[in-house]
Every structure is written in structure tokens, then in C-alpha cells.
Amino acid sequence: MKLLDDLIARFRIEYDTMLNTAQAISRIIEVEAGGPANNHSKRLAMIQRTVADHYQLPIECMASKVRTREYAECRQVAMFLCRELTRFSLDDIAASFRPGMDHNTITHGVHVITDRISTDPKMRQMMQEIREKCVQGIADLNMPLLSLIHI
Numbered sequence: 532m533k534l535l536d537d538l539i540a541r542f543r544i545e546y547d548t549m550l551n552t553a554q555a556i557s558r559i560i561e562v563e564a565g566g567p568a569n570n571h572s573k574r575l576a577m578i579q580r581t582v583a584d585h586y587q588l589p590i591e592c593m594a595s596k597v598r599t600r601e602y603a604e605c606r607q608v609a610m611f612l613c614r615e616l617t618r619f620s621l622d623d624i625a626a627s628f629r630p631g632m633d634h635n636t637i638t639h640g641v642h643v644i645t646d647r648i649s650t651d652p653k654m655r656q657m658m659q660e661i662r663e664k665c666v667q668g669i670a671d672l673n674m675p676l677l678s679l680i681h682i
Contacts, residue, residue: 610640
């Protein structure tokens with residue numbers, strides 16, 4: 532029994548060491564790649580730009596407080612895709628749109644688009660087209676679609 536306890540203790544120490552090493556390597560890679568803030572802004576900005584281009588609106592519409600249907604829908608689609616295609620927090624996504632925007636706005640936008648997709652076939656088709664463009668854009672940035680290691 533003592534031998535088994537010793538083996539388990541040794542395994543835990545080695546596992547913790549490997550986990551710490553993986554986290555350290557991940558941090559080094561982030562720093563060399565320009566840091567998480569750089570990756571954050573590139574991915575989210577690319578999704579916002581792709582959606583604005585699809586709607587033929589200026590990229591500034593993403594940060595605008597204008598509530599016309601056209602601008603609001605464009606922002607909500609971008610919010611939905613940022614949430615779906617990345618693992619950034621709702622607060623990080625909100626900050627990428629404009630300072631002062633909070634996670635509740637993102638949650639509302641995601642729910643609005645989710646409801647529209649479930650009831651409107653044209654919206655579902657449009658979302659699929661934009662999603663494919665965003666996925667290609669993320670691949671073109673030479674970044675993984677979803678971060679696998681979060682520290």
C-alpha cells in the first residue's frame with residue numbers, strides 16, 4: 532500500500548510539473564506572437580470587418596451608438612460570430628466594440644441573432660455565408676480558430 536501511495540504522489544508531482552511547463556511555454560509563445568491583446572484585437576477586428584463588409588457598412592458602425600436597424604443588426608451579427616468563433620469572454624468581446632459596452636449587450640445581441648436564425652431561413656443562410664468568410668479570415672491570419680490553452 533505504501534508503494535502505491537508513493538507512486539501516486541510521484542505521479543501528481545510529475546503531472547503538476549508538466550502542466551506548469553505547458554503553461555510557461557504557452558506564455559512564451561503568446562509573448563513572441565505579440566501577446567494575447569494583439570491576437571485578441573486581430574481576431575475580433577477581422578470578424579467585425581468581415582461583417583461590416585458584408586453589410587456594406589463602414590467598420591465604424593461597430594463602435595457607433597446609432598441604433599438604426601441596419602447598424603444594430605450588423606453589430607449583433609458580429610457579436611454573435613465573435614462569441615461563436617472565439618473563446619474570448621463577453622467582456623473582452625464588448626471591449627472590442629467600444630469602451631463602456633458591457634457583456635449584457637453582447638448577450639442580448641447573441642440572443643437576438645440566435646432567435647432570428649431559428650425562425651428565418653434567409654438569416655440562417657446569410658449567417659452561414661458570413662461565418663465561412665470569418666473562418667477563412669481567421670485561417671488567413673494564421674491563428675488557431677479556437678485557443679486550446681487558457682491561462
